[in-house]
Amino acid sequence: MYLYDDFDRTLVAERVAEFRDQVARRLSGELTEEEFKPLRLMNGVYLQLHAYMLRIAIPYGTLSADQLRMLAHVARRYDRNYGHFTTRQNIQFNWIKLAELPDAMADLARAGLHGMQTSGNCVRNITTDQWAGVAPDEIEDPRIWAELLRQLTTLHPEFSFLPRKFKIAVTAAAHDRAAVRVHDIGLRLHRNGAGEAGFEVIVGGGLGRTPFVGKTIKPFLPKRDLLSYVEAILRVYNQFGRRDNIYKARIKILVHDLGAEAFAKEVEAEWQPIKDGALALDPAVIADVAARFRYPDYAALDDNPPELAKARAGDRRFAHWLDNSVANHKLAGYAIVTLSLKPEGAPPGDATAEQMDAIADLADRYSFGEIRVGHEQNLVLPHVAQRDLPALWRALDKIGVATPNIGLVTDIISCPGLDYCSLANTRSIPVAQELTRRFRDLDLARDLGRLHINISGCINACGHHHVGHIGLLGVEKNGEEYFQVTIGGRADENAELGALLGPAVPYGEVADVVEDVVAAYLELRARPDEIFLETVKRVGVEPFKERVYAAR
Amino acid sequence: MTSPLQQKLKITGPVVITANRLGDGAVVYRTLDGGWTTRLGEAAVVSTAPAASELLTAATADDIGAVGAYVAPVRLEPDGTVRPGNLREIIRHAGPTIALPASLGL
Numbered sequence: 001m002y003l004y005d006d007f008d009r010t011l012v013a014e015r016v017a018e019f020r021d022q023v024a025r026r027l028s029g030e031l032t033e034e035e036f037k038p039l040r041l042m043n044g045v046y047l048q049l050h051a052y053m054l055r056i057a058i059p060y061g062t063l064s065a066d067q068l069r070m071l072a073h074v075a076r077r078y079d080r081n082y083g084h085f086t087t088r089q090n091i092q093f094n095w096i097k098l099a100e101l102p103d104a105m106a107d108l109a110r111a112g113l114h115g116m117q118t119s120g121n122c123v124r125n126i127t128t129d130q131w132a133g134v135a136p137d138e139i140e141d142p143r144i145w146a147e148l149l150r151q152l153t154t155l156h157p158e159f160s161f162l163p164r165k166f167k168i169a170v171t172a173a174a175h176d177r178a179a180v181r182v183h184d185i186g187l188r189l190h191r192n193g194a195g196e197a198g199f200e201v202i203v204g205g206g207l208g209r210t211p212f213v214g215k216t217i218k219p220f221l222p223k224r225d226l227l228s229y230v231e232a233i234l235r236v237y238n239q240f241g242r243r244d245n246i247y248k249a250r251i252k253i254l255v256h257d258l259g260a261e262a263f264a265k266e267v268e269a270e271w272q273p274i275k276d277g278a279l280a281l282d283p284a285v286i287a288d289v290a291a292r293f294r295y296p297d298y299a300a301l302d303d304n305p306p307e308l309a310k311a312r313a314g315d316r317r318f319a320h321w322l323d324n325s326v327a328n329h330k331l332a333g334y335a336i337v338t339l340s341l342k343p344e345g346a347p348p349g350d351a352t353a354e355q356m357d358a359i360a361d362l363a364d365r366y367s368f369g370e371i372r373v374g375h376e377q378n379l380v381l382p383h384v385a386q387r388d389l390p391a392l393w394r395a396l397d398k399i400g401v402a403t404p405n406i407g408l409v410t411d412i413i414s415c416p417g418l419d420y421c422s423l424a425n426t427r428s429i430p431v432a433q434e435l436t437r438r439f440r441d442l443d444l445a446r447d448l449g450r451l452h453i454n455i456s457g458c459i460n461a462c463g464h465h466h467v468g469h470i471g472l473l474g475v476e477k478n479g480e481e482y483f484q485v486t487i488g489g490r491a492d493e494n495a496e497l498g499a500l501l502g503p504a505v506p507y508g509e510v511a512d513v514v515e516d517v518v519a520a521y522l523e524l525r526a527r528p529d530e531i532f533l534e535t536v537k538r539v540g541v542e543p544f545k546e547r548v549y550a551a552r
Numbered sequence: 553m554t555s556p557l558q559q560k561l562k563i564t565g566p567v568v569i570t571a572n573r574l575g576d577g578a579v580v581y582r583t584l585d586g587g588w589t590t591r592l593g594e595a596a597v598v599s600t601a602p603a604a605s606e607l608l609t610a611a612t613a614d615d616i617g618a619v620g621a622y623v624a625p626v627r628l629e630p631d632g633t634v635r636p637g638n639l640r641e642i643i644r645h646a647g648p649t650i651a652l653p654a655s656l657g658l
Contacts, residue, residue: 027574031618047619049644051577082653097576350653418640419648427643429650479638 002062002147003292004112011154014108015116019043020102027099033238034236042122042160043105044115049422051095055118056108057125060132060146060170061089061373068371070111072356078104083356084348085341087413087464088167089127090118094420116154123234128170129177130374131240133295134382136330139197142172142189144290145226148281149294151289152227163241164249166234167206174493176324179375181205181214181495182467184251187232188493192220203233203263204255205495207461208313212252213495215260217267223286225271228279232271236263294395296368296383301333303386311390317404318393320442324404326389335386339369339379339401340411344436347429348414349377351401358399366392376413378406407451408445409518410436413464417457417474418481424457426474426481426507431455434511439518448518451532454489467491468518469532471498472510481507487544488536499541502549513548520547561601561608565637566626568595569604569611570644571618579644580618582611588618592634592645597626 019039025034040046044055056071063071071091075083078100079093086092096104107116117125126146133141149168153159159166171178172189180186186202199221205214222227237251240258255263312319326335339359342348359379361369366388367381374380379401384392396402405411412435415421417428432455439445454468458475465471472488482504489498493495505513518532523541525535536544569582573590573653580588589595598604604623611621625637636642643649 026553027616032615033574033619047572047577049640050579050647051572076590099575347650347653352653418643419650427649429648433650 002059002143003294005292008112009109012112015043015114016102016109016135017107019105023098023102023330025117038120041119042116044118045098045101047120047422048094048420049418050420052098052101053420054093054096054101054104054115055086056091056093056113056115057188058089058091058113058373059125059150060143061130061375062132062143063371063373064111065363065369065371067111067113068356068360068363069192070108070113072353072360073106074107075353075356077107081354082350084416085351085373085377085379087349087375087377087415087462088125089130089375091373092126092416094416101458109231115168117150119165120160121164121166122160123156123162123166123168126150126153126168126170127178127183127375129173130372130380131177131327131336131382131521132172134329134334134336135173135177135480136328137175138171138173138330139189139191140172141290141293142170142178142187143293145187145189145199145223146170147289147293148227148286149230152230152279159238162234162238163243164246164251166237166251168230169191171504175386176491176493177374179464179467179491179495181493182211182491183209183214185230186214188225190220198222198353201229201233204252204260206250206252207464208250208468209247209459209461210250210253210256211461211466211497212256213497214252215255217260217264224281224283225275227281228275228277229267229271231279232267232274235270236266240266241411249343255488281443286296294490296370298331298334298383299385301331303332303384305333305387308386308389315390316471317397318390318402319449320446321393321397321402321404322389324408324446325358325402325406329383332495333386335384337381337384337389337392337396339381339396340404340405341378341401341402342405342411342436343400343403344410344440345433347398348412348432351379355399355401358395359401362392362395378411405445407450408450409439409448409451410445412453412455413468414455415457415462421457423460424474425459425476426457428455428457428463428472428474429482429511431472431507434515438511438515447528448521449529449531451518452490464491465489466497467495468498469536470514472514475504483507483510483513485510485513485517485548487541488533490533501541502545505552509552516548516551517544520544561604561623562599563599563604563623566597566599566628566634567604567623567637568592568626568634569607569621570595570596570624570641571611571621573618574616577619582607582621586610586614588614592626592636595626595634597628597634
């Protein structure tokens with residue numbers, strides 16, 4: 001966990017007091033909505049279809065058990081007993097009252113939580129690998145760099161009114177679990193030929209109306225230069241990014257229009273004068289931030305303890321969960337456990353207050369009090385002793401978060417859609433729910449293997465449909481809900497945008513179409529372990545298109 | 553961005569003025585007497601652009617009662633019952649089409 005200091009606590013407390021005053025002035029009529037809106041947005045408060053929504057930042061997806069308990073408390077006390085974990089590692093409460101928001105924020109502040117950087121045209125909450133610090137394939141903990149960037153960008157006066165919102169993601173692992181290539185800035189920590197660690201800097205990625213995979217403008221940036229280089233990128237964007245057209249305002253449009261090379265030159269020119277200035281990272285500063293990440297006092301344990309093997313042999317359901325939801329930890333004797341927030345028939349990413357409390361207790365008991373949130377809208381217990389896995393599984397199963405469907409067809413990423421969101425054209429959650437029913441047979445899901453479905457209820461792409469292996473985009477046609485289907489997208493280190501399958505299909509046929517796509521895959525795959533993406537790559541879109549549209 | 557008042561209203565059928573209540577964001581409809589109600593049946597229903605414009609102007613001026621007022625289509629049943637005119641308004645009126653997690657017994 002990262003330990004906040006007095007500076008952080010004071011900043012959050014002052015922010016709550018300021019917002020309390022702003023809300024009081026709004027309720028009394030002293031502030032108009034036009035004046036108040038930008039102020040509430042700077043604190044993560046949106047107005048949706050039915051109510052206000054509060055989005056709370058979970059920096060780099062790391063939560064303590066006490067923070068999760070506080071989120072449960074807010075769900076219970078101020079909302080309707082649940083929260084929604086988002087595709088950017090945050091949490092949203094959908095039914096919060098304006099008059100109660102300051103009290104809710106004061107409660108959250110006691111746990112070091114707030115809504116800054118979750119809305120508005122600023123640098124948003126920095127995201128990273130949910131396995132940061134424990135993944136065997138990472139070269140070091142990327143959260144140290146995410147935290148340094150958080151400190152740089154939080155309430156940064158120069159970057160609080162950018163042309164548009166700005167999203168940064170960091171990974172330090174060989175396998176990219178943070179989707180860095182589809183962010184405004186993606187940072188990939190890796191080693192160069194000399195064995196030194198530095199960043200590949202990728203810019204101009206993004207989804208939404210005009211999707212792009214980011215371009216690398218710096219293959220290797222020394223660590224000391226991270227903050228100055230990011231600042232230079234932000235300055236170039238702030239200066240040249242378009243403010244005349246909201247749909248062309250993201251940095252991806254600027255990078256595309258200028259060309260990556262010309263954009264890189266602009267950044268270089270901006271960077272040279274500042275690179276050795278105040279933002280050059282002193283090793284002592286890096287060490288200080290790194291030292292504030294406290295790691296558990298792990299015990300010396302062996303892998304594969306006998307009690308685990310015994311439990312695996314004795315219970316098929318446990319064995320399936322172990323194979324699906326438990327991953328290797330960098331330390332012997334420990335494991336990373338993913339908790340599925342995608343049970344059959346439930347909205348993806350939702351957790352009740354009771355579940356949050358129970359997970360917090362289990363984190364205290366089995367994971368050194370730490371929980372992670374992944375952009376796939378699941379939770380993670382990152383430090384579980386392998387010998388504890390059978391007991392943990394029983395407890396997780398009891399509260400409905402042990403469905404062994406991680407990375408499978410029912411592990412669906414979905415935006416809230418028209419059931420909540422005022423921007424949406426169509427509903428998303430009911431489509432996800434129907435698909436979890438259609439593919440409820442876990443033997444079939446396992447046979448299908450890795451298959452990610454992403455659903456967005458509008459072109460803003462909060463469900464990241466462009467990078468779903470199967471992507472579903474809701475569009476409105478003459479007042480009716482339709483869905484465009486793409487296949488072959490991916491968000492990992494080989495990020496690619498999906499290809500359109502054909503004409504949009506009516507809402508009522510979406511699940512049938514997905515079943516047809518899956519049936520085509522089963523017929524087309526060269527061997528049982530050729531995953532969906534590999535089949536699409538090998539045979540192209542056409543055979544899938546024929547299968548889906550022949551009968552329509 | 554053009555404000556709702558500057559936009560030329562095109563009215564092709566019965567409409568109401570709707571917004572979100574300031575205090576809790578609840579969906580509300582403008583009434584004939586210049587108030588707000590959560591019941592669609594009590595909303596002022598008009599069918600001409602000048603009438604809608606007049607209602608909208610007054611609703612928008614009431615910045616402390618409700619937020620983001622706009623013109624929304626409605627459907628009138630033969631018995632006079634007022635129904636929301638499109639899916640977005642149906643969902644705003646009746647709430648999410650899904651069961652909320654806390655009621656799923658999770």
